[in-house]
Amino acid sequence: MEKAAERLVCVTGAGGYVASWLVKLLLSSNYNVHGTVRSPSDPKYEHLNKLEKASEKLTLFKADLLDYDSIFAAIKDCVAVFHVASPVPSSSVSDPQVQLMEPSVKGTQNVLKACSEAKVKRVIYVSSVVAVSMNPSWPDAQVKDENCWSDKEYCKRTNNWYCASKTEAEMEAFDYARRSGLDVVSVCPSLVLGPMMHSTVNSSSKVLINLLKEGYESTENKVRVIVDVRDLAAALLMVFEKPEAEGRYICTAHHIRVRELVDKLRSIYPNYNYPKKVTELAADGGNNLSSEKLQKLGWSYRPLEETLVDAVESYKMLGLLDK
Numbered sequence: 297m298e299k300a301a302e303r304l305v306c307v308t309g310a311g312g313y314v315a316s317w318l319v320k321l322l323l324s325s326n327y328n329v330h331g332t333v334r335s336p337s338d339p340k341y342e343h344l345n346k347l348e349k350a351s352e353k354l355t356l357f358k359a360d361l362l363d364y365d366s367i368f369a370a371i372k373d374c375v376a377v378f379h380v381a382s383p384v385p386s387s388s389v390s391d392p393q394v395q396l397m398e399p400s401v402k403g404t405q406n407v408l409k410a411c412s413e414a415k416v417k418r419v420i421y422v423s424s425v426v427a428v429s430m431n432p433s434w435p436d437a438q439v440k441d442e443n444c445w446s447d448k449e450y451c452k453r454t455n456n457w458y459c460a461s462k463t464e465a466e467m468e469a470f471d472y473a474r475r476s477g478l479d480v481v482s483v484c485p486s487l488v489l490g491p492m493m494h495s496t497v498n499s500s501s502k503v504l505i506n507l508l509k510e511g512y513e514s515t516e517n518k519v520r521v522i523v524d525v526r527d528l529a530a531a532l533l534m535v536f537e538k539p540e541a542e543g544r545y546i547c548t549a550h551h552i553r554v555r556e557l558v559d560k561l562r563s564i565y566p567n568y569n570y571p572k573k574v575t576e577l578a579a580d581g582g583n584n585l586s587s588e589k590l591q592k593l594g595w596s597y598r599p600l601e602e603t604l605v606d607a608v609e610s611y612k613m614l615g616l617l618d619k
């Protein structure tokens with residue numbers, strides 16, 4: 297029998313979209329969870345306390361990524377830390393250094409330092425494909441695998457500050473691991489969709505909600521690279537539980553153009569306010585990403601239709617598609 301302490305893990309930003317599904321999976325897999333949130337009394341975290349086994353196994357800690365002591369208090373005694381918290385803006389921000397770079401990079405440094413001090417066995421850092429794919433020197437025809445890193449100076453020059461923040465934080469995580477010997481594994485998800493548990497709309501769910509209800513005059517026929525939030529949670533647990541997991545893992549399932557995505561949605565839900573026109577892009581090589589490494593570790597994903605239907609049904613239930 298494992299001791300309870302061996303099944304105690306921490307999830308940063310526990311009330312966020314991705315982290316909520318991870319907490320649910322951890323509780324149902326019999327882990328005890330320390331979840332960090334910034335304001336525990338906020339009703340937006342109520343769904344966490346309603347999760348099965350939450351009353352016995354989930355403890356919420358008030359913590360900000362920029363406050364080392366608050367982070368350390370949540371991480372102390374844990375065997376693993378899933379570092380999920382990060383600002384994820386839906387649009388550009390006025391002060392990228394303060395609003396994005398600091399919480400993402402300095403916040404990750406604080407989490408890593410606390411993990412070393414608490415002798416955590418493994419840190420699972422949630423990065424993003426934006427830390428992989430923004431690399432203009434990578435040959436167009438070559439699949440982007442875990443060896444491809446976004447060029448953070450290019451991200452900054454082109455005002456892609458979220459990409460810069462995720463790239464710099466992930467690089468820092470692996471640098472720190474090399475310097476300290478801490479075991480760090482990262483997962484780089486693409487656009488995360490699927491059911492929502494609460495009505496606080498995060499940036500990726502907003503992409504789908506807007507497609508259903510905004511009735512845009514026109515939208516571009518971009519490639520969307522999608523993964524289900526529940527499959528992402530399973531990937532995060534897998535890279536923690538499998539001792540052989542190492543380095544980075546791209547986590548993506550479906551490549552689909554917006555036109556096909558709208559057609560698919562319309563065939564199931566004909567009555568939403570879809571874009572009136574989908575325009576072609578002049579030059580767009582798509583986003584040639586591969587999750588082969590994660591699949592070799594044993595990961596699999598569900599069909600896109602299931603993700604879309606479960607997402608839309610949850611939006612309906614939460615009243616997010618109302619006018």
Ligand SMILES: NC(=O)c1ccc[n+]([C@@H]2O[C@H](COP(=O)([O-])OP(=O)(O)OC[C@H]3O[C@@H](n4cnc5c(N)ncnc54)[C@H](OP(=O)(O)O)[C@@H]3O)[C@@H](O)[C@H]2O)c1
Pocket residue numbers: 309310311312313314315333334335359360361362379380381382383384399403422423424425462484485486487488489498499500501
């Ligand atoms: N959703 C996607 O499509 C996607 C794709 C690739 C990667 N990711 C990554 O996945 C992670 C979760 O994203 P999400 O979609 O679940 O976003 P989300 O719902 O907006 O969650 C982000 C979480 O980060 C927390 N946070 C932000 N700044 C913080 C700070 N200074 N101190 C403490 N906590 C802070 C927020 O806490 P509060 O509750 O206190 O606001 C929130 O819980 C992020 O690292 C993101 O980069 C997401």
